[in-house]
Amino acid sequence: MPETVYITRRETFNAAHRLFRPEWDDRKNLEVFGKCSNPLWHGHNYVLYVTVGGEVDPVTGFVANLKELSRLVRERVIQKLDHANINLEVDFMQDRLASTENLAIGIWEQLEEAVNQMGAKLHKIRLEETENNFVEYFGKGNAFNH
Amino acid sequence: MPETVYITRRETFNAAHRLFRPEWDDRKNLEVFGKCSNPLWHGHNYVLYVTVGGEVDPVTGFVANLKELSRLVRERVIQKLDHANINLEVDFMQDRLASTENLAIGIWEQLEEAVNQMGAKLHKIRLEETENNFVEYFGKGNAFNH
Amino acid sequence: MPETVYITRRETFNAAHRLFRPEWDDRKNLEVFGKCSNPLWHGHNYVLYVTVGGEVDPVTGFVANLKELSRLVRERVIQKLDHANINLEVDFMQDRLASTENLAIGIWEQLEEAVNQMGAKLHKIRLEETENNFVEYFGKGNAFNH
Amino acid sequence: MPETVYITRRETFNAAHRLFRPEWDDRKNLEVFGKCSNPLWHGHNYVLYVTVGGEVDPVTGFVANLKELSRLVRERVIQKLDHANINLEVDFMQDRLASTENLAIGIWEQLEEAVNQMGAKLHKIRLEETENNFVEYFGKGNAFNH
Amino acid sequence: MPETVYITRRETFNAAHRLFRPEWDDRKNLEVFGKCSNPLWHGHNYVLYVTVGGEVDPVTGFVANLKELSRLVRERVIQKLDHANINLEVDFMQDRLASTENLAIGIWEQLEEAVNQMGAKLHKIRLEETENNFVEYFGKGNAFNH
Amino acid sequence: MPETVYITRRETFNAAHRLFRPEWDDRKNLEVFGKCSNPLWHGHNYVLYVTVGGEVDPVTGFVANLKELSRLVRERVIQKLDHANINLEVDFMQDRLASTENLAIGIWEQLEEAVNQMGAKLHKIRLEETENNFVEYFGKGNAFNH
Numbered sequence: 001m002p003e004t005v006y007i008t009r010r011e012t013f014n015a016a017h018r019l020f021r022p023e024w025d026d027r028k029n030l031e032v033f034g035k036c037s038n039p040l041w042h043g044h045n046y047v048l049y050v051t052v053g054g055e056v057d058p059v060t061g062f063v064a065n066l067k068e069l070s071r072l073v074r075e076r077v078i079q080k081l082d083h084a085n086i087n088l089e090v091d092f093m094q095d096r097l098a099s100t101e102n103l104a105i106g107i108w109e110q111l112e113e114a115v116n117q118m119g120a121k122l123h124k125i126r127l128e129e130t131e132n133n134f135v136e137y138f139g140k141g142n143a144f145n146h
Numbered sequence: 147m148p149e150t151v152y153i154t155r156r157e158t159f160n161a162a163h164r165l166f167r168p169e170w171d172d173r174k175n176l177e178v179f180g181k182c183s184n185p186l187w188h189g190h191n192y193v194l195y196v197t198v199g200g201e202v203d204p205v206t207g208f209v210a211n212l213k214e215l216s217r218l219v220r221e222r223v224i225q226k227l228d229h230a231n232i233n234l235e236v237d238f239m240q241d242r243l244a245s246t247e248n249l250a251i252g253i254w255e256q257l258e259e260a261v262n263q264m265g266a267k268l269h270k271i272r273l274e275e276t277e278n279n280f281v282e283y284f285g286k287g288n289a290f291n292h
Numbered sequence: 293m294p295e296t297v298y299i300t301r302r303e304t305f306n307a308a309h310r311l312f313r314p315e316w317d318d319r320k321n322l323e324v325f326g327k328c329s330n331p332l333w334h335g336h337n338y339v340l341y342v343t344v345g346g347e348v349d350p351v352t353g354f355v356a357n358l359k360e361l362s363r364l365v366r367e368r369v370i371q372k373l374d375h376a377n378i379n380l381e382v383d384f385m386q387d388r389l390a391s392t393e394n395l396a397i398g399i400w401e402q403l404e405e406a407v408n409q410m411g412a413k414l415h416k417i418r419l420e421e422t423e424n425n426f427v428e429y430f431g432k433g434n435a436f437n438h
Numbered sequence: 439m440p441e442t443v444y445i446t447r448r449e450t451f452n453a454a455h456r457l458f459r460p461e462w463d464d465r466k467n468l469e470v471f472g473k474c475s476n477p478l479w480h481g482h483n484y485v486l487y488v489t490v491g492g493e494v495d496p497v498t499g500f501v502a503n504l505k506e507l508s509r510l511v512r513e514r515v516i517q518k519l520d521h522a523n524i525n526l527e528v529d530f531m532q533d534r535l536a537s538t539e540n541l542a543i544g545i546w547e548q549l550e551e552a553v554n555q556m557g558a559k560l561h562k563i564r565l566e567e568t569e570n571n572f573v574e575y576f577g578k579g580n581a582f583n584h
Numbered sequence: 585m586p587e588t589v590y591i592t593r594r595e596t597f598n599a600a601h602r603l604f605r606p607e608w609d610d611r612k613n614l615e616v617f618g619k620c621s622n623p624l625w626h627g628h629n630y631v632l633y634v635t636v637g638g639e640v641d642p643v644t645g646f647v648a649n650l651k652e653l654s655r656l657v658r659e660r661v662i663q664k665l666d667h668a669n670i671n672l673e674v675d676f677m678q679d680r681l682a683s684t685e686n687l688a689i690g691i692w693e694q695l696e697e698a699v700n701q702m703g704a705k706l707h708k709i710r711l712e713e714t715e716n717n718f719v720e721y722f723g724k725g726n727a728f729n730h
Numbered sequence: 731m732p733e734t735v736y737i738t739r740r741e742t743f744n745a746a747h748r749l750f751r752p753e754w755d756d757r758k759n760l761e762v763f764g765k766c767s768n769p770l771w772h773g774h775n776y777v778l779y780v781t782v783g784g785e786v787d788p789v790t791g792f793v794a795n796l797k798e799l800s801r802l803v804r805e806r807v808i809q810k811l812d813h814a815n816i817n818l819e820v821d822f823m824q825d826r827l828a829s830t831e832n833l834a835i836g837i838w839e840q841l842e843e844a845v846n847q848m849g850a851k852l853h854k855i856r857l858e859e860t861e862n863n864f865v866e867y868f869g870k871g872n873a874f875n876h
Contacts, residue, residue: 035375043335061537083327099207162625181667187600189627229619245499353681389791454771473813479746481773521765645829
């Protein structure tokens with residue numbers, strides 16, 4: 001029977017964003033998004049956890065090579081987000097509101113195929129916006145089973 | 147296919163409690179509950195994580211409005227527990243031992259209906275008693291599926 | 293002999309900023325400030341520690357009333373910085389580069405007189421920009437004595 | 439319907455290890471395992487989280503007695519690993535590469551039967567090697583269900 | 585010239601307390617101490633840092649033997665405070681308000697002589713009441729020098 | 731009057747060590763150093779904080795360029811210590827017991843001249859061995875002034 005093990009890599013990035021809908025006026029945006037709608041931006045130290053699952057390779061003892069996983073996350077995600085403006089500069093966020101939920105989904109999409117080609121399976125994206133708020137995403141159609 | 151995302155809000159409270167059964171004498175209580183049975187109370191800085199799950203609202207980018215979720219948790223849980231005596235003052239703990247397990251279940255019951263009316267679904271209560279101990283509860287009849 | 297005790301209050305805020313000199317072109321700004329000069333901003337979850345020192349009041353057991361200190365820090369500092377653009381919106385940073393060093397000095401100046409009127413003495417501002425970088429400031433002319 | 443609650447105990451240990459395959463030369467080991475293959479060892483402050491699940495005992499309010507669980511984890515795991523060389527001294531790691539994945543599996547095997555005899559069910563081993571890397575294991579044949 | 589090095593040991597304890605003056609009525613106590621005056625107690629997970637300074641012993645490489653320091657702190661401080669009621673049960677707090685400031689001073693007095701007999705010099709007590717509040721004390725007549 | 735500000739950079743490394751005196755037998759080493767004397771080594775995730783002080787440069791807003799400081803710490807300290815055996819491989823520790831105290835002094839000596847050439851002044855080395863133990867060093871002849 002397979003020994004599924006999950007391994008997680010933590011990376012961080014600092015970025016600016018705002019939450020707003022262009023078709024709404026400032027008052028409506030303020031009402032729905034609060035201070036997060038500030039037109040002059042605000043920002044966060046985001047903490048990202050990428051979890052992959054798989055069987056342990058009997059040759060290396062690894063589910064996935066963490067150096068390779070880290071390189072992949074930096075190339076496809078951190079390099080685009082770090083010290084950037086999520087609304088204006090990040091290609092994979094151009095058609096979405098810059099919420100933590102959507103950012104987690106966007107990061108998943110950036111990583112899924114490449115991680116799976118490493119021989120492991122992308123299992124979870126956890127994205128912390130502040131010490132008080134975080135989001136978890138398990139991929140399209142996936143959820144905790146209950 | 148739905149995009150289920152989970153979002154978590156962290157809140158804290160400081161409270162006093164003791165673990166004991168009134169029908170047992172002090173020696174029996176000490177034997178089962180250790181120093182936690184001290185009749186003169188002790189206390190903790192509890193850390194509470196409330197996780198809700200749901201689809202991302204295409205208008206707001208949110209699974210749930212965190213300000214609303216935070217307000218709800220503060221009104222229904224934190225206000226009753228913060229700087230309080232769990233055994234003597236907290237209405238929803240009156241018929242239960244003041245263990246972290248029971249406190250997590252009690253908090254779930256305080257929140258379930260109100261969270262679900264927000265349009266999301268209460269998924270998990272995580273309650274940390276100390277840096278070394280924490281409890282997770284997923285609601286009646288729910289468990290990790292294996 | 294006096295019993296000097298130091299008490300610290302922690303507050304947090306999320307803000308956007310950039311490091312640049314308007315008289316320099318983008319290349320020169322990038323050379324000196326790196327990615328922190330991004331014209332489209334980036335941001336941080338700042339963590340602020342305000343330390344005040346004084347004798348313990350024999351009536352209250354306090355060096356300073358923490359609720360009052362917290363209120364004062366929120367009114368004079370957090371309200372101006374939270375979810376704001378430090379370069380464009382924060383009055384006390386208008387004549388300074390938005391570095392962590394200058395922000396710590398600016399926060400000191402916002403608080404010094406008001407804290408001292410509480411009967412304690414402002415001792416230190418500690419400001420964390422990320423988990424890897426922080427600044428400490430002890431007021432004009434003050435330093436660790438060696 | 440049963441009220442399944444999960445309770446977690448955190449323990450720590452400091453140990454030395456190296457990653458290498460004896461049949462490979464140093465260059466091959468360095469290529470696959472990086473600096474972790476250093477023949478003169480390196481080490482970590484490991485953080486271990488042991489999660490057990492079960493119904494809440496109506497007499498004690500506990501899923502499991504944490505003092506007993508902690509004693510069991512210390513006797514069967516921490517005592518063998520703390521201030522030890524994982525490759526050379528830890529009996530249950532003798533036939534495995536000293537990766538975090540294998541260490542988590544080994545710890546599970548040390549605990550499963552004994553925890554289950556306490557009346558609870560071992561649910562998860564989470565093992566942190568550094569603040570940036572951790573592993574989760576749910577037992578043979580078990581995985582998150584999707 | 586001497587090589588002064590400072591070494592710090594961290595210990596934790598969980599205790600109940602309340603802030604109040606017996607000669608004041610409940611309303612006056614509530615006005616000054618807020619929710620901390622709750623007659624039914626509340627509590628905290630206190631974190632204690634004991635810092636000692638001295639020259640490095642050329643034979644051991646130590647300023648102080650940390651095991652010995654830890655034993656001393658546990659015997660003289662933690663054993664009295666852990667799972668206790670600070671107001672009612674802790675001998676060295678009987679003539680003082682149970683504020684964090686006074687608790688830090690009390691802990692200093694419990695340790696000063698014994699630490700100094702170890703050959704090091706007690707330098708600082710840092711006591712955290714919550715993640716947002718902490719106190720530092722350097723002994724009678726001592727303060728940061730400016 | 732000068733505006734002295736202190737800025738701190740955090741770096742981490744994982745290393746193996748043991749505490750022992752070669753002229754003592756195993757029993758004597760065990761007696762003095764406890765489990766830290768294990769001949770087969772153990773290790774830690776060390777956390778290093780390098781604090782430098784100075785006036786804020788009016789052109790950059792910096793006391794020191796953190797990228798340059800980080801590069802310097804990595805070249806002179808982390809590169810030698812990370813995934814290394816402190817007793818056997820680290821040149822600047824060859825004539826000293828591998829205690830945290832001596833390691834902090836050694837790191838200071840590696841950095842002092844180079845940091846001072848950056849135009850700032852090395853102020854403090856803080857080195858954490860575990861979450862429960864850390865050491866602070868302010869340079870030869872320097873101490874907190876009381």
